[in-house]
Amino acid sequence: MDDERLIRRIKSGDKNALDDLIQKYYNDIYKYCYRKMGRKSDAEDITQEAFLHFCRNFDSYTQRGKCRNYLYVIARNLCANTLQKKTSLPLSSIKEEYLSENDTGLKQVDAVDSVQAALKQLPEEQRTVILLRFYQDLKLKDIAQIVDAGLSVTKYRLYQGLKTLSKLLLKEDWL
């Protein structure tokens, strides 16, 4: 079901529509939050808070763009707020969590480490664009809307991000 119809159903007081909307986007928002925060519990909490924020402020939401983009904007702001409050997480804790979740061996954990370390070195704007483009598979137009920037600026950030990432990952391989 498309977003417009879902929103119309929610506005008319259909509680199941809210259920459908959350189930439709929960995984996407959770994955985005996880990659931003690097910890499962944080990602789940922020995902929950993003949906609650959406429900509490439902009256101010106007169906102009995609509902998914609006949720990404909320999630992005919540992640930024949480990151501001928290000090950066040691990589060891991510490693432990990763090992407990996926028992696929140390090699994969190292790969995750290097990718995550490389992503962490990117400036915030570039990292967000990379995450949304390569993990969430969003179009550049939608990313521009989420990060509240122009299309050309978003393209530039993506290019710069890829360039830096390529350099960093190549260095990791060489090492």
Place this chain on the structure above:
Amino acid sequence: MKINERKIREDLASFSVPAYDPEKMRETVQLAKAAYRERQFAARIGFWEFLSMQLRFIGKWVWLAQVVLLLSVLLAVSRRSFAVNEMQHVFLVFSCAVPLLAFLGFPEILKSYAHGMAEIEGCTRFSMRKLMGARMLILGLADLCCMTVILAASAARSGTPVLRMILYLFVPFNVTCCGCLTVLEHVKSRQGGYFCAAVCVLCIAVFSQLSFVKGFYETAATGMWIVLFFCSLAYFATELFRAFRSFDRLFCSKQETLSVPW
């Protein structure tokens, strides 16, 4: 430097995400539903929305009675043309119709008390004061519209100065309203309606009798009418204030969950 996008994609793909806890998602759904419900209750509504909401609760018989009364007055006034010194017929019509027009809204205002609904209305979404205020405002505006039509029709037919006609119309109206508001302040029950009806009959009787006293409606008596108008207006305002205070007292200044900007 050339960017190998495919290579970067492959590298990035290694950063997979652990599956989320389904219990957490179910909890999110429940909390979101609760937040949506709370939002519905906490939402502020505008003054006009509130007024239109209350308009629907006013009985159709009130509007019907007002229309019938208005048409009757217009018919009585327009049946023949009057000379300036033969206005007794118009004054008699005013004396009978205006107190009746003022009275018509009061049974509707007293409805909550007459049907024993005051307690329920007092502890629900809006305060009793706001509900009563909205009803009074709607009925008052309707009365004002009717009076304007009567004033225009009678002034056009008789040629009497509009200011004098306003005095002849509004003094009986104010006096009847004052009497009914006094009743409303002291008697909050089904009997209140009967007392209001009695006040209305009394006003009709007094003003009808006065309409036969020629000197009372002459130009020389205008000063007395002005004094009467301002006195009745002051009394009307005081009674209105007292009536509102009595609604507050009855329900112990309940804190409202929803506020309407006045």
